[in-house]
Amino acid sequence: MNKINLTAQRKAVLEAVQYDDGHPTAAEVMERLREQGQQFAYATVYNSLKYLTDVGLLRELKLGEAASRYDARVDDHHHIVCKQCGRVDEVLSPTPDEWITAVEKATNYKVSNSHVVFEGVCGTCAQHKV
Amino acid sequence: MNKINLTAQRKAVLEAVQYDDGHPTAAEVMERLREQGQQFAYATVYNSLKYLTDVGLLRELKLGEAASRYDARVDDHHHIVCKQCGRVDEVLSPTPDEWITAVEKATNYKVSNSHVVFEGVCGTCAQHKV
DNA sequence: TATAAGATTTATACTAAATCTAAATATAAA
DNA sequence: TTTATATTTAGATTTAGTATAAATCTTATA
Known part of the structure:
Protein backbone atom coordinates (compact mmCIF):
# COMPACT_ATOMS: atom_id res chain seq x y z
CA MET A 1 0.00 0.00 0.00
CA ASN A 2 2.07 2.89 -1.25
CA LYS A 3 1.04 6.11 0.33
CA GLU A 15 -2.01 22.67 -8.02
CA ALA A 16 -0.32 24.58 -10.81
CA VAL A 17 -1.64 22.00 -13.23
CA GLN A 18 -5.05 21.76 -11.57
CA TYR A 19 -5.64 25.48 -11.57
CA ASP A 20 -4.40 26.02 -15.07
CA ASP A 21 -7.39 26.25 -17.37
CA GLY A 22 -5.48 24.56 -20.17
CA HIS A 23 -3.05 21.69 -20.24
CA PRO A 24 0.27 23.23 -19.29
CA THR A 25 3.71 22.06 -20.36
CA ALA A 26 6.52 21.67 -17.83
CA ALA A 27 7.80 25.09 -18.86
CA GLU A 28 4.38 26.64 -18.30
CA VAL A 29 4.18 25.06 -14.86
CA MET A 30 7.59 26.54 -14.05
CA GLU A 31 6.41 29.94 -15.22
CA ARG A 32 3.22 29.79 -13.21
CA LEU A 33 5.12 28.79 -10.07
CA ARG A 34 7.58 31.61 -10.60
CA GLU A 35 4.67 34.06 -10.89
CA GLN A 36 3.51 32.87 -7.50
CA GLY A 37 6.98 33.35 -6.07
CA GLN A 38 7.52 29.61 -5.77
CA GLN A 39 10.68 28.95 -7.66
CA PHE A 40 11.89 25.35 -7.75
CA ALA A 41 14.75 23.75 -9.54
CA TYR A 42 14.08 22.72 -13.08
CA ALA A 43 14.61 19.07 -12.23
CA THR A 44 12.20 19.26 -9.32
CA VAL A 45 9.36 20.28 -11.57
CA TYR A 46 10.15 17.43 -13.96
CA ASN A 47 10.55 14.96 -11.11
CA SER A 48 7.30 16.10 -9.57
CA LEU A 49 5.39 15.85 -12.83
CA LYS A 50 6.76 12.36 -13.27
CA TYR A 51 5.95 11.34 -9.73
CA LEU A 52 2.42 12.74 -9.92
CA THR A 53 1.90 10.95 -13.23
CA ASP A 54 3.20 7.69 -11.76
CA VAL A 55 0.88 7.80 -8.79
CA GLY A 56 -2.05 8.68 -11.03
CA LEU A 57 -2.74 12.24 -9.97
CA LEU A 58 -1.79 13.64 -13.35
CA ARG A 59 -1.81 12.40 -16.89
CA GLU A 60 0.89 13.14 -19.40
CA LEU A 61 -0.34 14.14 -22.84
CA LYS A 62 1.73 13.87 -25.96
CA LEU A 63 -0.23 15.75 -28.53
CA GLY A 64 2.36 15.95 -31.27
CA GLU A 65 4.13 19.04 -30.05
CA ALA A 66 7.70 18.95 -28.84
CA ALA A 67 6.80 19.23 -25.16
CA SER A 68 4.50 17.04 -23.10
CA ARG A 69 1.43 18.61 -21.56
CA TYR A 70 -0.11 17.63 -18.24
CA ASP A 71 -3.74 17.06 -17.42
CA ALA A 72 -5.25 16.99 -13.95
CA ARG A 73 -8.13 14.99 -15.34
CA VAL A 74 -6.91 11.44 -15.16
CA VAL A 88 -6.61 22.01 -26.02
CA ASP A 89 -9.98 20.79 -24.79
CA GLU A 90 -11.17 17.53 -23.32
CA TRP A 99 -14.91 0.33 -33.56
CA ILE A 100 -12.30 -1.08 -31.17
CA THR A 101 -13.60 -4.57 -31.86
CA ALA A 102 -13.36 -3.96 -35.60
CA VAL A 103 -9.79 -2.68 -35.22
CA GLU A 104 -8.79 -5.71 -33.14
CA ASN A 113 -6.37 1.58 -24.77
CA SER A 114 -6.57 4.30 -27.33
CA HIS A 115 -5.98 8.00 -27.42
CA VAL A 116 -7.40 10.30 -30.03
CA VAL A 117 -6.21 13.75 -30.95
CA PHE A 118 -8.88 15.58 -32.87
CA GLU A 119 -7.90 18.71 -34.75
CA GLY A 120 -10.20 21.46 -35.77
CA VAL A 121 -11.30 25.00 -35.12
CA CYS A 122 -12.77 25.97 -31.78
CA GLY A 123 -15.99 27.93 -31.40
CA THR A 124 -14.22 31.13 -30.45
CA CYS A 125 -11.87 31.11 -33.43
CA ALA A 126 -14.74 30.20 -35.77
CA GLN A 127 -16.55 33.36 -34.65
CA HIS A 128 -13.57 35.68 -34.79
CA LYS A 129 -12.78 34.40 -38.26
CA VAL A 130 -9.05 34.77 -37.88
CA MET B 1 1.70 24.67 -59.79
CA ASN B 2 4.61 23.57 -57.70
CA LYS B 3 6.47 20.71 -59.23
CA GLU B 15 12.96 5.19 -50.73
CA ALA B 16 14.53 4.49 -47.37
CA VAL B 17 11.15 5.14 -45.77
CA GLN B 18 9.21 3.30 -48.47
CA TYR B 19 11.29 0.17 -48.28
CA ASP B 20 11.40 0.07 -44.52
CA ASP B 21 8.84 -2.40 -43.29
CA GLY B 22 8.13 -0.33 -40.22
CA HIS B 23 7.82 3.38 -39.64
CA PRO B 24 11.39 4.60 -39.32
CA THR B 25 12.62 7.56 -37.31
CA ALA B 26 15.03 10.07 -38.83
CA ALA B 27 17.88 8.26 -37.08
CA GLU B 28 16.76 4.95 -38.57
CA VAL B 29 16.63 6.49 -42.04
CA MET B 30 20.16 7.78 -41.55
CA GLU B 31 21.29 4.33 -40.49
CA ARG B 32 19.66 2.61 -43.43
CA LEU B 33 21.24 5.08 -45.86
CA ARG B 34 24.63 4.55 -44.29
CA GLU B 35 24.21 0.80 -44.70
CA GLN B 36 23.68 1.43 -48.38
CA GLY B 37 26.78 3.57 -48.56
CA GLN B 38 24.73 6.74 -49.02
CA GLN B 39 25.82 9.00 -46.27
CA PHE B 40 24.21 12.46 -46.16
CA ALA B 41 24.50 15.27 -43.71
CA TYR B 42 22.27 15.06 -40.70
CA ALA B 43 20.46 18.22 -41.73
CA THR B 44 19.88 16.90 -45.23
CA VAL B 45 17.94 13.94 -43.95
CA TYR B 46 15.86 16.19 -41.74
CA ASN B 47 15.35 18.69 -44.54
CA SER B 48 14.38 15.94 -46.92
CA LEU B 49 11.92 14.36 -44.52
CA LYS B 50 10.38 17.77 -44.01
CA TYR B 51 10.21 18.51 -47.71
CA LEU B 52 8.72 15.12 -48.52
CA THR B 53 6.16 15.58 -45.78
CA ASP B 54 5.30 19.05 -47.05
CA VAL B 55 4.70 17.88 -50.60
CA GLY B 56 2.64 14.97 -49.35
CA LEU B 57 4.89 12.04 -50.21
CA LEU B 58 5.43 11.16 -46.57
CA ARG B 59 3.50 11.54 -43.39
CA GLU B 60 5.06 12.42 -40.07
CA LEU B 61 3.84 10.38 -37.13
CA LYS B 62 4.10 11.51 -33.55
CA LEU B 63 3.24 8.49 -31.54
CA GLY B 64 4.33 9.71 -28.14
CA GLU B 65 7.96 8.73 -28.38
CA ALA B 66 10.73 11.29 -28.40
CA ALA B 67 11.40 11.02 -32.13
CA SER B 68 8.99 11.40 -35.03
CA ARG B 69 8.41 8.42 -37.28
CA TYR B 70 7.73 8.61 -41.00
CA ASP B 71 5.15 6.75 -43.00
CA ALA B 72 5.15 6.29 -46.76
CA ARG B 73 1.43 5.67 -46.59
CA VAL B 74 -0.05 9.11 -46.77
CA VAL B 88 3.74 0.00 -35.24
CA ASP B 89 1.01 -1.13 -37.60
CA GLU B 90 -1.49 0.70 -39.76
CA TRP B 99 -18.61 9.74 -33.39
CA ILE B 100 -17.00 12.79 -35.00
CA THR B 101 -20.41 14.45 -35.21
CA ALA B 102 -21.02 13.71 -31.54
CA VAL B 103 -17.63 15.15 -30.61
CA GLU B 104 -18.26 18.31 -32.64
CA ASN B 113 -9.17 15.48 -38.81
CA SER B 114 -8.31 13.01 -36.13
CA HIS B 115 -5.50 10.64 -35.40
CA VAL B 116 -5.78 7.69 -33.10
CA VAL B 117 -2.98 5.79 -31.44
CA PHE B 118 -4.22 2.43 -30.26
CA GLU B 119 -2.09 0.51 -27.82
CA GLY B 120 -2.17 -3.17 -27.25
CA VAL B 121 -0.40 -6.44 -27.80
CA CYS B 122 0.27 -7.71 -31.29
CA GLY B 123 -0.53 -11.24 -32.43
CA THR B 124 3.08 -12.33 -32.38
CA CYS B 125 3.73 -11.16 -28.83
CA ALA B 126 0.43 -12.66 -27.66
CA GLN B 127 1.59 -16.06 -28.92
CA HIS B 128 5.10 -15.85 -27.55
CA LYS B 129 3.72 -14.85 -24.18
CA VAL B 130 6.62 -12.61 -23.28
C1' DT C 1 16.98 14.16 21.93
C1' DA C 2 20.38 12.26 19.03
C1' DT C 3 21.46 9.69 15.28
C1' DA C 4 21.08 7.02 11.38
C1' DA C 5 18.44 5.68 7.15
C1' DG C 6 15.91 7.01 3.55
C1' DA C 7 13.72 10.18 0.46
C1' DT C 8 13.68 14.54 -1.84
C1' DT C 9 15.58 18.66 -3.72
C1' DT C 10 18.98 21.14 -5.99
C1' DA C 11 22.58 22.70 -9.28
C1' DT C 12 24.92 21.24 -12.83
C1' DA C 13 26.30 18.36 -16.54
C1' DC C 14 24.69 15.78 -20.10
C1' DT C 15 21.80 13.63 -23.93
C1' DA C 16 18.71 13.29 -27.88
C1' DA C 17 16.04 15.30 -31.42
C1' DA C 18 15.69 18.79 -34.26
C1' DT C 19 16.57 23.47 -36.12
C1' DC C 20 19.50 27.39 -37.55
C1' DT C 21 23.34 29.53 -39.93
C1' DA C 22 26.31 30.51 -43.32
C1' DA C 23 29.45 28.77 -46.63
C1' DA C 24 29.81 25.63 -50.49
C1' DT C 25 27.79 23.37 -54.26
C1' DA C 26 24.51 22.32 -57.73
C1' DT C 27 20.82 23.54 -60.91
C1' DA C 28 18.17 26.57 -63.85
C1' DA C 29 17.34 30.91 -66.37
C1' DA C 30 18.67 34.82 -69.04
C1' DT D 1 28.76 32.39 -69.68
C1' DT D 2 26.86 34.91 -65.98
C1' DT D 3 23.53 35.42 -62.71
C1' DA D 4 19.95 33.86 -59.81
C1' DT D 5 17.89 30.38 -57.13
C1' DA D 6 17.77 26.14 -54.68
C1' DT D 7 20.03 22.51 -52.13
C1' DT D 8 23.48 20.43 -49.36
C1' DT D 9 26.74 20.49 -45.86
C1' DA D 10 29.23 20.99 -41.33
C1' DG D 11 28.88 22.68 -37.28
C1' DA D 12 26.74 25.54 -33.74
C1' DT D 13 22.54 26.18 -31.29
C1' DT D 14 18.07 25.24 -29.19
C1' DT D 15 14.70 22.65 -26.67
C1' DA D 16 12.99 19.15 -23.75
C1' DG D 17 14.22 16.15 -20.72
C1' DT D 18 17.40 12.90 -17.92
C1' DA D 19 21.45 11.67 -14.92
C1' DT D 20 24.47 12.57 -11.13
C1' DA D 21 25.98 13.56 -6.84
C1' DA D 22 26.01 16.70 -3.04
C1' DA D 23 22.92 18.94 0.17
C1' DT D 24 18.77 19.04 2.68
C1' DC D 25 14.74 17.43 4.73
C1' DT D 26 11.87 13.54 7.07
C1' DT D 27 11.12 9.69 9.61
C1' DA D 28 12.11 5.98 12.66
C1' DT D 29 14.29 4.31 16.41
C1' DA D 30 17.59 3.81 20.27
Missing part, protein backbone atom coordinates in the same frame (compact mmCIF):
# COMPACT_ATOMS: atom_id res chain seq x y z
CA ILE A 4 1.34 9.15 -1.87
CA ASN A 5 4.01 11.44 -0.51
CA LEU A 6 2.91 14.95 -1.39
CA THR A 7 5.79 17.24 -0.52
CA ALA A 8 5.35 20.99 -0.70
CA GLN A 9 6.95 21.08 -4.13
CA ARG A 10 4.80 18.27 -5.48
CA LYS A 11 1.69 19.86 -4.08
CA ALA A 12 2.55 23.18 -5.68
CA VAL A 13 3.20 21.50 -9.03
CA LEU A 14 -0.04 19.55 -8.81
CA ASP A 75 -9.94 9.52 -16.31
CA ASP A 76 -9.66 8.00 -19.76
CA HIS A 77 -10.55 10.59 -22.35
CA HIS A 78 -9.41 12.21 -25.56
CA HIS A 79 -8.31 15.68 -26.66
CA ILE A 80 -9.10 18.21 -29.30
CA VAL A 81 -6.67 20.88 -30.44
CA CYS A 82 -7.60 24.14 -32.14
CA LYS A 83 -5.47 24.61 -35.22
CA GLN A 84 -5.81 28.35 -34.93
CA CYS A 85 -5.26 29.29 -31.30
CA GLY A 86 -3.70 26.07 -30.04
CA ARG A 87 -6.06 25.57 -27.13
CA VAL A 91 -13.22 15.05 -25.33
CA LEU A 92 -15.14 12.92 -22.88
CA SER A 93 -16.97 10.79 -25.41
CA PRO A 94 -15.22 7.39 -25.35
CA THR A 95 -13.93 5.47 -28.34
CA PRO A 96 -16.90 3.42 -29.62
CA ASP A 97 -16.58 -0.21 -28.52
CA GLU A 98 -17.69 -1.57 -31.87
CA LYS A 105 -10.17 -7.99 -35.80
CA ALA A 106 -8.44 -6.14 -38.62
CA THR A 107 -5.04 -5.86 -36.94
CA ASN A 108 -4.91 -9.02 -34.84
CA TYR A 109 -3.99 -6.96 -31.79
CA LYS A 110 -5.58 -7.04 -28.38
CA VAL A 111 -6.29 -3.35 -27.78
CA SER A 112 -5.83 -2.12 -24.24
CA ILE B 4 8.04 18.32 -56.80
CA ASN B 5 11.81 18.59 -56.94
CA LEU B 6 13.16 15.16 -56.12
CA THR B 7 16.90 15.51 -55.76
CA ALA B 8 19.06 12.44 -55.39
CA GLN B 9 19.13 12.90 -51.62
CA ARG B 10 15.39 13.33 -51.34
CA LYS B 11 14.78 10.32 -53.52
CA ALA B 12 17.10 8.19 -51.40
CA VAL B 13 15.38 9.34 -48.20
CA LEU B 14 11.95 8.67 -49.68
CA ASP B 75 -3.75 8.35 -46.89
CA ASP B 76 -5.65 9.21 -43.74
CA HIS B 77 -5.33 6.37 -41.27
CA HIS B 78 -4.49 5.50 -37.70
CA HIS B 79 -1.80 3.52 -35.91
CA ILE B 80 -1.49 0.77 -33.37
CA VAL B 81 1.57 0.24 -31.23
CA CYS B 82 2.51 -3.00 -29.55
CA LYS B 83 3.31 -2.37 -25.89
CA GLN B 84 5.62 -5.32 -25.83
CA CYS B 85 7.77 -5.22 -28.95
CA GLY B 86 7.13 -1.63 -30.04
CA ARG B 87 6.11 -2.43 -33.58
CA VAL B 91 -5.14 0.94 -38.81
CA LEU B 92 -7.10 1.57 -41.96
CA SER B 93 -10.55 1.62 -40.42
CA PRO B 94 -11.59 5.29 -40.34
CA THR B 95 -12.91 7.21 -37.35
CA PRO B 96 -16.68 6.62 -37.33
CA ASP B 97 -18.51 9.65 -38.72
CA GLU B 98 -21.24 9.54 -36.09
CA LYS B 105 -21.55 18.79 -30.86
CA ALA B 106 -20.04 18.21 -27.42
CA THR B 107 -17.00 20.42 -27.90
CA ASN B 108 -18.32 23.12 -30.24
CA TYR B 109 -15.36 22.55 -32.56
CA LYS B 110 -15.44 21.98 -36.29
CA VAL B 111 -13.30 18.83 -36.59
CA SER B 112 -11.06 18.64 -39.63
Whole structure:
Protein backbone atom coordinates (compact mmCIF):
# COMPACT_ATOMS: atom_id res chain seq x y z
CA MET A 1 0.00 0.00 0.00
CA ASN A 2 2.07 2.89 -1.25
CA LYS A 3 1.04 6.11 0.33
CA ILE A 4 1.34 9.15 -1.87
CA ASN A 5 4.01 11.44 -0.51
CA LEU A 6 2.91 14.95 -1.39
CA THR A 7 5.79 17.24 -0.52
CA ALA A 8 5.35 20.99 -0.70
CA GLN A 9 6.95 21.08 -4.13
CA ARG A 10 4.80 18.27 -5.48
CA LYS A 11 1.69 19.86 -4.08
CA ALA A 12 2.55 23.18 -5.68
CA VAL A 13 3.20 21.50 -9.03
CA LEU A 14 -0.04 19.55 -8.81
CA GLU A 15 -2.01 22.67 -8.02
CA ALA A 16 -0.32 24.58 -10.81
CA VAL A 17 -1.64 22.00 -13.23
CA GLN A 18 -5.05 21.76 -11.57
CA TYR A 19 -5.64 25.48 -11.57
CA ASP A 20 -4.40 26.02 -15.07
CA ASP A 21 -7.39 26.25 -17.37
CA GLY A 22 -5.48 24.56 -20.17
CA HIS A 23 -3.05 21.69 -20.24
CA PRO A 24 0.27 23.23 -19.29
CA THR A 25 3.71 22.06 -20.36
CA ALA A 26 6.52 21.67 -17.83
CA ALA A 27 7.80 25.09 -18.86
CA GLU A 28 4.38 26.64 -18.30
CA VAL A 29 4.18 25.06 -14.86
CA MET A 30 7.59 26.54 -14.05
CA GLU A 31 6.41 29.94 -15.22
CA ARG A 32 3.22 29.79 -13.21
CA LEU A 33 5.12 28.79 -10.07
CA ARG A 34 7.58 31.61 -10.60
CA GLU A 35 4.67 34.06 -10.89
CA GLN A 36 3.51 32.87 -7.50
CA GLY A 37 6.98 33.35 -6.07
CA GLN A 38 7.52 29.61 -5.77
CA GLN A 39 10.68 28.95 -7.66
CA PHE A 40 11.89 25.35 -7.75
CA ALA A 41 14.75 23.75 -9.54
CA TYR A 42 14.08 22.72 -13.08
CA ALA A 43 14.61 19.07 -12.23
CA THR A 44 12.20 19.26 -9.32
CA VAL A 45 9.36 20.28 -11.57
CA TYR A 46 10.15 17.43 -13.96
CA ASN A 47 10.55 14.96 -11.11
CA SER A 48 7.30 16.10 -9.57
CA LEU A 49 5.39 15.85 -12.83
CA LYS A 50 6.76 12.36 -13.27
CA TYR A 51 5.95 11.34 -9.73
CA LEU A 52 2.42 12.74 -9.92
CA THR A 53 1.90 10.95 -13.23
CA ASP A 54 3.20 7.69 -11.76
CA VAL A 55 0.88 7.80 -8.79
CA GLY A 56 -2.05 8.68 -11.03
CA LEU A 57 -2.74 12.24 -9.97
CA LEU A 58 -1.79 13.64 -13.35
CA ARG A 59 -1.81 12.40 -16.89
CA GLU A 60 0.89 13.14 -19.40
CA LEU A 61 -0.34 14.14 -22.84
CA LYS A 62 1.73 13.87 -25.96
CA LEU A 63 -0.23 15.75 -28.53
CA GLY A 64 2.36 15.95 -31.27
CA GLU A 65 4.13 19.04 -30.05
CA ALA A 66 7.70 18.95 -28.84
CA ALA A 67 6.80 19.23 -25.16
CA SER A 68 4.50 17.04 -23.10
CA ARG A 69 1.43 18.61 -21.56
CA TYR A 70 -0.11 17.63 -18.24
CA ASP A 71 -3.74 17.06 -17.42
CA ALA A 72 -5.25 16.99 -13.95
CA ARG A 73 -8.13 14.99 -15.34
CA VAL A 74 -6.91 11.44 -15.16
CA ASP A 75 -9.94 9.52 -16.31
CA ASP A 76 -9.66 8.00 -19.76
CA HIS A 77 -10.55 10.59 -22.35
CA HIS A 78 -9.41 12.21 -25.56
CA HIS A 79 -8.31 15.68 -26.66
CA ILE A 80 -9.10 18.21 -29.30
CA VAL A 81 -6.67 20.88 -30.44
CA CYS A 82 -7.60 24.14 -32.14
CA LYS A 83 -5.47 24.61 -35.22
CA GLN A 84 -5.81 28.35 -34.93
CA CYS A 85 -5.26 29.29 -31.30
CA GLY A 86 -3.70 26.07 -30.04
CA ARG A 87 -6.06 25.57 -27.13
CA VAL A 88 -6.61 22.01 -26.02
CA ASP A 89 -9.98 20.79 -24.79
CA GLU A 90 -11.17 17.53 -23.32
CA VAL A 91 -13.22 15.05 -25.33
CA LEU A 92 -15.14 12.92 -22.88
CA SER A 93 -16.97 10.79 -25.41
CA PRO A 94 -15.22 7.39 -25.35
CA THR A 95 -13.93 5.47 -28.34
CA PRO A 96 -16.90 3.42 -29.62
CA ASP A 97 -16.58 -0.21 -28.52
CA GLU A 98 -17.69 -1.57 -31.87
CA TRP A 99 -14.91 0.33 -33.56
CA ILE A 100 -12.30 -1.08 -31.17
CA THR A 101 -13.60 -4.57 -31.86
CA ALA A 102 -13.36 -3.96 -35.60
CA VAL A 103 -9.79 -2.68 -35.22
CA GLU A 104 -8.79 -5.71 -33.14
CA LYS A 105 -10.17 -7.99 -35.80
CA ALA A 106 -8.44 -6.14 -38.62
CA THR A 107 -5.04 -5.86 -36.94
CA ASN A 108 -4.91 -9.02 -34.84
CA TYR A 109 -3.99 -6.96 -31.79
CA LYS A 110 -5.58 -7.04 -28.38
CA VAL A 111 -6.29 -3.35 -27.78
CA SER A 112 -5.83 -2.12 -24.24
CA ASN A 113 -6.37 1.58 -24.77
CA SER A 114 -6.57 4.30 -27.33
CA HIS A 115 -5.98 8.00 -27.42
CA VAL A 116 -7.40 10.30 -30.03
CA VAL A 117 -6.21 13.75 -30.95
CA PHE A 118 -8.88 15.58 -32.87
CA GLU A 119 -7.90 18.71 -34.75
CA GLY A 120 -10.20 21.46 -35.77
CA VAL A 121 -11.30 25.00 -35.12
CA CYS A 122 -12.77 25.97 -31.78
CA GLY A 123 -15.99 27.93 -31.40
CA THR A 124 -14.22 31.13 -30.45
CA CYS A 125 -11.87 31.11 -33.43
CA ALA A 126 -14.74 30.20 -35.77
CA GLN A 127 -16.55 33.36 -34.65
CA HIS A 128 -13.57 35.68 -34.79
CA LYS A 129 -12.78 34.40 -38.26
CA VAL A 130 -9.05 34.77 -37.88
CA MET B 1 1.70 24.67 -59.79
CA ASN B 2 4.61 23.57 -57.70
CA LYS B 3 6.47 20.71 -59.23
CA ILE B 4 8.04 18.32 -56.80
CA ASN B 5 11.81 18.59 -56.94
CA LEU B 6 13.16 15.16 -56.12
CA THR B 7 16.90 15.51 -55.76
CA ALA B 8 19.06 12.44 -55.39
CA GLN B 9 19.13 12.90 -51.62
CA ARG B 10 15.39 13.33 -51.34
CA LYS B 11 14.78 10.32 -53.52
CA ALA B 12 17.10 8.19 -51.40
CA VAL B 13 15.38 9.34 -48.20
CA LEU B 14 11.95 8.67 -49.68
CA GLU B 15 12.96 5.19 -50.73
CA ALA B 16 14.53 4.49 -47.37
CA VAL B 17 11.15 5.14 -45.77
CA GLN B 18 9.21 3.30 -48.47
CA TYR B 19 11.29 0.17 -48.28
CA ASP B 20 11.40 0.07 -44.52
CA ASP B 21 8.84 -2.40 -43.29
CA GLY B 22 8.13 -0.33 -40.22
CA HIS B 23 7.82 3.38 -39.64
CA PRO B 24 11.39 4.60 -39.32
CA THR B 25 12.62 7.56 -37.31
CA ALA B 26 15.03 10.07 -38.83
CA ALA B 27 17.88 8.26 -37.08
CA GLU B 28 16.76 4.95 -38.57
CA VAL B 29 16.63 6.49 -42.04
CA MET B 30 20.16 7.78 -41.55
CA GLU B 31 21.29 4.33 -40.49
CA ARG B 32 19.66 2.61 -43.43
CA LEU B 33 21.24 5.08 -45.86
CA ARG B 34 24.63 4.55 -44.29
CA GLU B 35 24.21 0.80 -44.70
CA GLN B 36 23.68 1.43 -48.38
CA GLY B 37 26.78 3.57 -48.56
CA GLN B 38 24.73 6.74 -49.02
CA GLN B 39 25.82 9.00 -46.27
CA PHE B 40 24.21 12.46 -46.16
CA ALA B 41 24.50 15.27 -43.71
CA TYR B 42 22.27 15.06 -40.70
CA ALA B 43 20.46 18.22 -41.73
CA THR B 44 19.88 16.90 -45.23
CA VAL B 45 17.94 13.94 -43.95
CA TYR B 46 15.86 16.19 -41.74
CA ASN B 47 15.35 18.69 -44.54
CA SER B 48 14.38 15.94 -46.92
CA LEU B 49 11.92 14.36 -44.52
CA LYS B 50 10.38 17.77 -44.01
CA TYR B 51 10.21 18.51 -47.71
CA LEU B 52 8.72 15.12 -48.52
CA THR B 53 6.16 15.58 -45.78
CA ASP B 54 5.30 19.05 -47.05
CA VAL B 55 4.70 17.88 -50.60
CA GLY B 56 2.64 14.97 -49.35
CA LEU B 57 4.89 12.04 -50.21
CA LEU B 58 5.43 11.16 -46.57
CA ARG B 59 3.50 11.54 -43.39
CA GLU B 60 5.06 12.42 -40.07
CA LEU B 61 3.84 10.38 -37.13
CA LYS B 62 4.10 11.51 -33.55
CA LEU B 63 3.24 8.49 -31.54
CA GLY B 64 4.33 9.71 -28.14
CA GLU B 65 7.96 8.73 -28.38
CA ALA B 66 10.73 11.29 -28.40
CA ALA B 67 11.40 11.02 -32.13
CA SER B 68 8.99 11.40 -35.03
CA ARG B 69 8.41 8.42 -37.28
CA TYR B 70 7.73 8.61 -41.00
CA ASP B 71 5.15 6.75 -43.00
CA ALA B 72 5.15 6.29 -46.76
CA ARG B 73 1.43 5.67 -46.59
CA VAL B 74 -0.05 9.11 -46.77
CA ASP B 75 -3.75 8.35 -46.89
CA ASP B 76 -5.65 9.21 -43.74
CA HIS B 77 -5.33 6.37 -41.27
CA HIS B 78 -4.49 5.50 -37.70
CA HIS B 79 -1.80 3.52 -35.91
CA ILE B 80 -1.49 0.77 -33.37
CA VAL B 81 1.57 0.24 -31.23
CA CYS B 82 2.51 -3.00 -29.55
CA LYS B 83 3.31 -2.37 -25.89
CA GLN B 84 5.62 -5.32 -25.83
CA CYS B 85 7.77 -5.22 -28.95
CA GLY B 86 7.13 -1.63 -30.04
CA ARG B 87 6.11 -2.43 -33.58
CA VAL B 88 3.74 0.00 -35.24
CA ASP B 89 1.01 -1.13 -37.60
CA GLU B 90 -1.49 0.70 -39.76
CA VAL B 91 -5.14 0.94 -38.81
CA LEU B 92 -7.10 1.57 -41.96
CA SER B 93 -10.55 1.62 -40.42
CA PRO B 94 -11.59 5.29 -40.34
CA THR B 95 -12.91 7.21 -37.35
CA PRO B 96 -16.68 6.62 -37.33
CA ASP B 97 -18.51 9.65 -38.72
CA GLU B 98 -21.24 9.54 -36.09
CA TRP B 99 -18.61 9.74 -33.39
CA ILE B 100 -17.00 12.79 -35.00
CA THR B 101 -20.41 14.45 -35.21
CA ALA B 102 -21.02 13.71 -31.54
CA VAL B 103 -17.63 15.15 -30.61
CA GLU B 104 -18.26 18.31 -32.64
CA LYS B 105 -21.55 18.79 -30.86
CA ALA B 106 -20.04 18.21 -27.42
CA THR B 107 -17.00 20.42 -27.90
CA ASN B 108 -18.32 23.12 -30.24
CA TYR B 109 -15.36 22.55 -32.56
CA LYS B 110 -15.44 21.98 -36.29
CA VAL B 111 -13.30 18.83 -36.59
CA SER B 112 -11.06 18.64 -39.63
CA ASN B 113 -9.17 15.48 -38.81
CA SER B 114 -8.31 13.01 -36.13
CA HIS B 115 -5.50 10.64 -35.40
CA VAL B 116 -5.78 7.69 -33.10
CA VAL B 117 -2.98 5.79 -31.44
CA PHE B 118 -4.22 2.43 -30.26
CA GLU B 119 -2.09 0.51 -27.82
CA GLY B 120 -2.17 -3.17 -27.25
CA VAL B 121 -0.40 -6.44 -27.80
CA CYS B 122 0.27 -7.71 -31.29
CA GLY B 123 -0.53 -11.24 -32.43
CA THR B 124 3.08 -12.33 -32.38
CA CYS B 125 3.73 -11.16 -28.83
CA ALA B 126 0.43 -12.66 -27.66
CA GLN B 127 1.59 -16.06 -28.92
CA HIS B 128 5.10 -15.85 -27.55
CA LYS B 129 3.72 -14.85 -24.18
CA VAL B 130 6.62 -12.61 -23.28
C1' DT C 1 16.98 14.16 21.93
C1' DA C 2 20.38 12.26 19.03
C1' DT C 3 21.46 9.69 15.28
C1' DA C 4 21.08 7.02 11.38
C1' DA C 5 18.44 5.68 7.15
C1' DG C 6 15.91 7.01 3.55
C1' DA C 7 13.72 10.18 0.46
C1' DT C 8 13.68 14.54 -1.84
C1' DT C 9 15.58 18.66 -3.72
C1' DT C 10 18.98 21.14 -5.99
C1' DA C 11 22.58 22.70 -9.28
C1' DT C 12 24.92 21.24 -12.83
C1' DA C 13 26.30 18.36 -16.54
C1' DC C 14 24.69 15.78 -20.10
C1' DT C 15 21.80 13.63 -23.93
C1' DA C 16 18.71 13.29 -27.88
C1' DA C 17 16.04 15.30 -31.42
C1' DA C 18 15.69 18.79 -34.26
C1' DT C 19 16.57 23.47 -36.12
C1' DC C 20 19.50 27.39 -37.55
C1' DT C 21 23.34 29.53 -39.93
C1' DA C 22 26.31 30.51 -43.32
C1' DA C 23 29.45 28.77 -46.63
C1' DA C 24 29.81 25.63 -50.49
C1' DT C 25 27.79 23.37 -54.26
C1' DA C 26 24.51 22.32 -57.73
C1' DT C 27 20.82 23.54 -60.91
C1' DA C 28 18.17 26.57 -63.85
C1' DA C 29 17.34 30.91 -66.37
C1' DA C 30 18.67 34.82 -69.04
C1' DT D 1 28.76 32.39 -69.68
C1' DT D 2 26.86 34.91 -65.98
C1' DT D 3 23.53 35.42 -62.71
C1' DA D 4 19.95 33.86 -59.81
C1' DT D 5 17.89 30.38 -57.13
C1' DA D 6 17.77 26.14 -54.68
C1' DT D 7 20.03 22.51 -52.13
C1' DT D 8 23.48 20.43 -49.36
C1' DT D 9 26.74 20.49 -45.86
C1' DA D 10 29.23 20.99 -41.33
C1' DG D 11 28.88 22.68 -37.28
C1' DA D 12 26.74 25.54 -33.74
C1' DT D 13 22.54 26.18 -31.29
C1' DT D 14 18.07 25.24 -29.19
C1' DT D 15 14.70 22.65 -26.67
C1' DA D 16 12.99 19.15 -23.75
C1' DG D 17 14.22 16.15 -20.72
C1' DT D 18 17.40 12.90 -17.92
C1' DA D 19 21.45 11.67 -14.92
C1' DT D 20 24.47 12.57 -11.13
C1' DA D 21 25.98 13.56 -6.84
C1' DA D 22 26.01 16.70 -3.04
C1' DA D 23 22.92 18.94 0.17
C1' DT D 24 18.77 19.04 2.68
C1' DC D 25 14.74 17.43 4.73
C1' DT D 26 11.87 13.54 7.07
C1' DT D 27 11.12 9.69 9.61
C1' DA D 28 12.11 5.98 12.66
C1' DT D 29 14.29 4.31 16.41
C1' DA D 30 17.59 3.81 20.27
